[in-house]
Amino acid sequence: MLKSVYEQNFLQKMPDGTVKQVNPFTGTQVWTVPGRGKRPTVNKKADEEKKFVSEGVENFCAFCPSNYLKTPPEKSRLVKNADGTFSILENLKASQLFETTAEFRRIPNLFEIISYEYWEKNYAYVISDKANAHREAYIAEPEGKEHVLDIVHAKLKMSGLSREEIDSISSGRKLKMANSFFAGGHELIVGKRHFIEGATSESEKASSGSMTPEMHYQYINFTIQALKDIYLTNRYVRYVTVFQNWLNQAGASFDHLHKQLVAIDGISASNAAEFELARKNPNVYNDFAVNYAGYQNLVFAENDYAVAFADFGHRYPTLAIYSKAERNQPWNQKPEQVRGMSDLVHACHAAMGSEIPCNEEWYYRPPEVDVAVPWHILIKWRISNPAGFEAVTKIFVNTIDPWTLRDRIVGRLFELRKEEKIAKGIKIAAECDCTPNCLMYNPQIQPTAANPYAMRGRGTTMDM
Numbered sequence: 149m150l151k152s153v154y155e156q157n158f159l160q161k162m163p164d165g166t167v168k169q170v171n172p173f174t175g176t177q178v179w180t181v182p183g184r185g186k187r188p189t190v191n192k193k194a195d196e197e198k199k200f201v202s203e204g205v206e207n208f209c210a211f212c213p214s215n216y217l218k219t220p221p222e223k224s225r226l227v228k229n230a231d232g233t234f235s236i237l238e239n240l241k242a243s244q245l246f247e248t249t250a251e252f253r254r255i256p257n258l259f260e261i262i263s264y265e266y267w268e269k270n271y272a273y274v275i276s277d278k279a280n281a282h283r284e285a286y287i288a289e290p291e292g293k294e295h296v297l298d299i300v301h302a303k304l305k306m307s308g309l310s311r312e313e314i315d316s317i318s319s320g321r322k323l324k325m326a327n328s329f330f331a332g333g334h335e336l337i338v339g340k341r342h343f344i345e346g347a348t349s350e351s352e353k354a355s356s357g358s359m360t361p362e363m364h365y366q367y368i369n370f371t372i373q374a375l376k377d378i379y380l381t382n383r384y385v386r387y388v389t390v391f392q393n394w395l396n397q398a399g400a401s402f403d404h405l406h407k408q409l410v411a412i413d414g415i416s417a418s419n420a421a422e423f424e425l426a427r428k429n430p431n432v433y434n435d436f437a438v439n440y441a442g443y444q445n446l447v448f449a450e451n452d453y454a455v456a457f458a459d460f461g462h463r464y465p466t467l468a469i470y471s472k473a474e475r476n477q478p479w480n481q482k483p484e485q486v487r488g489m490s491d492l493v494h495a496c497h498a499a500m501g502s503e504i505p506c507n508e509e510w511y512y513r514p515p516e517v518d519v520a521v522p523w524h525i526l527i528k529w530r531i532s533n534p535a536g537f538e539a540v541t542k543i544f545v546n547t548i549d550p551w552t553l554r555d556r557i558v559g560r561l562f563e564l565r566k567e568e569k570i571a572k573g574i575k576i577a578a579e580c581d582c583t584p585n586c587l588m589y590n591p592q593i594q595p596t597a598a599n600p601y602a603m604r605g606r607g608t609t610m611d612m
């Protein structure tokens with residue numbers, strides 16, 4: 149599809165400085181107008197600078213480690229062993245929750261977007277033997293039963309039921325409602341810290357970028373294990389979306405770091421349209437994403453396993469990170485491939501800082517889809533609110549053009565590398581290889597004599 153690359157023009161700079169962008173995958177039109185990019189990206193900073201000290205076991209929200217019993221029963225947790233290795237503990241009972249400190253917890257979302265009842269009523273889905281065994285063991289303990297009933301009670305109360313109405317529901321019925329905690333398909337992966345260690349102001353929240361690269365890899369890997377498990381547990385699930393809403397302006401209920409996984413029973417129209425594009429042009433993610441970004445000098449970071457660039461055609465300023473791995477699904481990738489991807493995602497968050505509200509969105513090929521799609525992650529900065537102009541025209545006014553976004557990130561990446569706060573092995577800006585067709589997700593793009601552009605090499609030597 150080389151021809152199409154040269155025919156496409158997704159980015160157009162006007163003489164006055166306006167940048168017109170078109171998203172190659174969705175057709176979204178975005179304009180960056182000179183001047184508006186200078187608007188501040190961090191809101192609310194002044195009133196968040198209240199002085200305080202975060203010490204001991206944190207207790208700022210329901211996700212904090214003091215409050216293991218304020219969320220529905222945990223499915224699993226990642227703990228750090230004395231020797232520095234990590235272990236996953238599954239299906240703990242209420243009495244065991246405080247025996248260890250979780251680095252990350254996998255818990256059900258109290259208010260599911262798609263509920264357990266949805267699967268039960270629409271698909272005759274029944275709770276798995278393993279989940280049922282966990283449920284039985286959990287409520288067999290008096291403290292476990294009390295915990296489950298407390299959470300069901302809280303949920304009913306938040307749903308608007310009166311005390312009398314809640315009391316009129318039998319314990320048996322309430323315990324049945326708790327099936328959604330043990331077998332539902334909307335889950336959260338919650339981090340340990342609310343604020344960074346030793347924080348003295350409320351703006352020092354523990355974010356993806358404030359972790360070490362190793363801990364961020366553990367976070368990503370633990371999320372991937374949950375993702376795989378949801379597919380294995382419920383065969384009616386056709387797509388599990390993975391995302392992270394960071395800060396209230398980006399849709400988060402708590403300013404405590406967490407990712408969400410939501411199982412759905414179909415592929416959405418917009419996802420399906422993109423898969424069809426990839427069917428027509430199996431190399432589209434090289435052609436229109438990474439190769440194009442390279443020619444536009446938008447690639448800002450790269451390692452052996454992934455590549456990151458300032459993306460275009462999104463309603464918000466967006467950083468894109470693409471896995472170079474052959475395997476499309478994160479759970480099928482080798483540990484070093486996942487680590488490489490995690491390192492670039494971490495570096496992006498670290499370079500942004502923790503004060504920009506953002507959505508981290510994961511894209512990959514769901515198991516039932518037969519079109520090759522590379523695992524990629526978009527980080528969208530939620531720093532503006534589309535309003536009337538956007539509603540009428542469907543042209544979105546983005547405040548930062550991709551080159552300005554690149555420059556903001558690159559400057560910080562060099563500093564972070566010097567401070568040793570991002571992973572080793574990351575090439576920055578002009579150091580990046582930008583080898584054409586570096587994404588190997590598509591088995592049709594093999595390096596052959598007929599297609600010398602399908603480079604497999606890394607480094608700067610193009611072995612043609």
Ligand SMILES: [Zn+2]
Binds near residue numbers: 210211
């Ligand atoms: Zn918290």
